[in-house]
Amino acid sequence: MSDLTPDRTADPTGSAGVESKGGDRAQYGMCAGLAGLGVLLLVDAARLAPVQSSNDALGPKPVPIVLGVLLLVVALFYAIDIWRGGVGAAEEGEDVDLSAGSDFKTVGLLVVVFGVGAALIAPLGWVIAGSLLFWGCAFALGNRHHIRGLAIGVAISLITFYAFAIGLGVNLPAGILDGIL
Structure with a gap:
């Protein structure tokens, strides 16, 4: 497949093909x-x-x-x-391999984790469901330190639970931990 992007490397301003007044x-x-x-x-x-x-x-x-x-x-x-003729700088490049295919396994895992997390918020409460959500997302994205990922998920869930409750006055569902939190 051919690249139809204009080559702006010769023009240091990156304004090749753009009128000086009137702009793009x-x-x-x-x-x-x-x-x-x-x-x-x-x-x-x-x-x-x-x-x-x-x-x-x-x-x-x-x-x-x-x-x-x-x-x-x-x-x-x-x-x-x-x-005035201003244009954004052309991208110099990224650490992305454009020839690689899509990673549908990771996307699928993230969709499942978000769906399960949304389904578990009401019965289990935000702290447990949020911990599993954060751990599941970390796992789907390649983290293989399960205990540390779950501990960070619990910490983030507790921090957000109390930040919403104390800081904003919004009570997130406590679920089965109602009375403990």
């Missing part, structure tokens, strides 16, 4: 997508009902408003950069 018009689609997402966030934030709570003076509106404005600003700066 195909990248304006990304600008439009960013701007559209920003407008969507702002419209949805405007439709949020005001919260009448003494515990939360700000309510849920500030985060989507800030993110929407930031997305619009990034889209504007990106469009200006494209119009």
Whole structure:
């Protein structure tokens, strides 16, 4: 299969084939997508009902408003950069063997681990299901230190369980460990 990517190695700026003013018009689609997402966030934030709570003076509106404005600003700066002729640097290369096939065994194992983890959260609780999820993902990705992987999974699950409970006030399911945790 032939590579149709233009060779930009001779041009140190990486702007071969790009007009100096007006830029690469195909990248304006990304600008439009960013701007559209920003407008969507702002419209949805405007439709949020005001919260009448003494515990939360700000309510849920500030985060989507800030993110929407930031997305619009990034889209504007990106469009200006494209119009001035700016292009991203061409990739120098990666440690990826493009001739190698897909590893469907690993992908399949990860799908099974995530499915089993999702099914076990309610009956066993987050700490046990999360520990098995982290250990299973590590195993699928090639870790063969089973005890250490499981210990790290337990530690991460306990940390996230208490971070959600204490830090955010969100109770994750305790499952069979209810009353112990």
